[in-house]
Amino acid sequence: MMDRTSKEYTAFLEQVLEQVDGTIVTDAEGKVVYLNKKYADMLGVDVGTSIGKHAREIIPQTRMDIVAKMGQEEIGSVHMVKGTIPVVCNRLPVMKDGKPIGAVAFTTFRKMDEVASLFAEINRLNLEIKEYKSELVKLRGAKYSLDQVVGSSPQLQKVKELIKKVAPSKLAVLINGETGTGKELFAQAIHQLSPRKHKPFVRINCAAIPKELLESELFGYEEGAFSGAKKGGKPGKFELANEGTLLLDEINELPIFLQSKLLRVIQEHEIERVGGIKPIEIDVRLICTTNRDMQDIVRKGEFREDLFYRINVVDVSIPPLRQRKEEIRDLTSHFIKKINVNHGLGITGIKENVLRLFERYRWPGNVRELEHVMERAAVMAISGELDEAHFDYLLPRLLGNTETDSAETNGSASLGKVKDVAEKQAILNALSKANGNKTAAARELNIHRTVLYAKMKKHGIV
Missing domain, CATH: 1.10.8.60 (Helicase, Ruva Protein; domain 3)
Structure with missing residues (x-):
């Protein structure tokens, strides 16, 4: 190759360009410098007579002159040749010393069914990616982030700021709050903000599983550990959550006999399956929730004090809605x-x-x-x-x-206020009983219908 003349190189490069579906090269003014035979045949023009002509004379809708002038590429442009043949082409500026001196275009497809099949394949792959992402979210188990927590009260903002600070760490978190405050949602938010967000998020409700089954659910079991055990054994929640996060919901319901085993897991970072003989190393971030006063439970002897301090490294209190x-x-x-x-x-x-x-x-x-x-x-x-x-x-x-x-709370509610509340409730009950029929409701209340209308307007009842 090194011994070839420049003429041979030119002939070789032209042969390469002839293999492309359609190739056209113009100078900075948009005049045709090169046109391969495939593209000329498609356009129905002669190669020889096309050289030197402005590109728009043979391709009226071309943008070669614009690309050559602006120096910006146009990828995947679709236009019609001879009004019937769809062409997808890539137009690229030819640069020298940072300035455009011409443009080159390559057609990549000549048949629309080829384009359609490519788009169909891209759509199929996008759907697959979407499904895989959805499955990954399900496998991780955490679908809520802190951005999805609705509320901007000072109390909730304080909770959010605390979560942002502790989420990146490995510290155990105890979330306490009344039933229905969304404790699990905050637990998932902690997981999503942590370096473990791409790892599993596993949840177990300590109150929902019979106490005799809770140990095997948490720590798993070996084959033959008990009657009915699966062949090959079964991993527990700790193993499933390895390298991720484990949420122990309603931790206050964990039986005393399991509390000591949980304490050992936290201290040694290893578990032992039911019926097992060797420990299994684990790396799990622990989050616990409770709707009770844990210190009161500890005082009553229902929960180990040493375990309480292990799970309560960070205390997150969710304020009730009221x-x-x-x-x-x-x-x-x-x-x-x-x-x-x-x-x-x-x-x-x-x-x-x-x-x-x-x-x-x-x-x-x-x-x-x-x-x-x-x-x-x-x-x-x-x-x-x-x-x-x-x-x-x-x-x-x-x-x-x-x-x-405040006045009512202090026991000084006015008699009129009490009467208004009772009157409104009586009207609502009568309307409900009458299925919204105002005449029947007025008869039930033993008042005239016009009086009922007036009272409904007074109390804002539609």
Whole structure:
């Protein structure tokens, strides 16, 4: 090759360019410098007479002159040749000393079915990637991040900041809070913010599994360990969570006889299967949750003190909803969007009078109760705004379990206020009993229908 003349090199390069489906080269002004025979045949022109012509004379819709002038490549451009032949081409500027001196274009396909098959393959691969990602999320077990935690109250912001600080570490975390506050959601957020986010997130509820089975669920068992044991044995939750995170939900329900074994696992970083004879090394980040006062349980002797201090390296307390009622409006908006998607509904919002009632309620079931209440009402309404009528089943509970203002709390509620609450509840009960028929409800209350209308307007009942 080194002995070849420049003429032979030129002939060799031209032969290479002739192998491409379609090749055209222009100078900086867009005039054709080179056109291979394949492209000329496709265009229905002669190679010899095309050289020196402006590219637009043989390809009216070309952009070769623009690419040559701007010096910017155009990849995957689709245009029609002779009005019927779809062509996909890549146009590249020819650069010298940092300036464009021409352009070259290569057609990569001549048949649309070839393009379509490529797009179909790309779509198939994208779907596969999406499915794999979805499966990976399921295998990891954690699907919620801290960004998905709705709420901006000072109490919740404090919790979020604490989680951001401790998540990257290996420290054990104890999350405490009332039922329905979303403790598992925060546990998943810790996992997602940690270096273990690509590893498994495994959860086990210590209260949901019979005590006699809990040991094998946690630590696994060897073949023949007990009657009914699977052939080959079975790994426990600790093994499944290796290199990832293990959530022990309702840790306060862990039996005393397992607490000592858990303490050893935390200290030695190894487990022993039921019926096993050799230890198995593990690397697990432990997160525990509880809805009870753990110190009180420790004082009563129901939980080992040394284990408590091992799992309570970082204490995260989730405030109940009644202490952050300013979040109710954001939460209801969030749940409406979620419910609309899950159930195919068209709920547009919730009436202000209902929100005010929500803000007076104590919400003993916390965020979970609010979500279930919203979901039931939305399914009944199907579309439009949610009003008091959609929460008729809940109103006696709402009115009977509301938080009053400071004067009422101090025992100085006015007689008029008490009468108003009782009157409103009586009207709602009558309307519910009459299935919304106002004439029947007025008869039930032994008042005239016009009086009922006036009282409904007074109490904001639609």
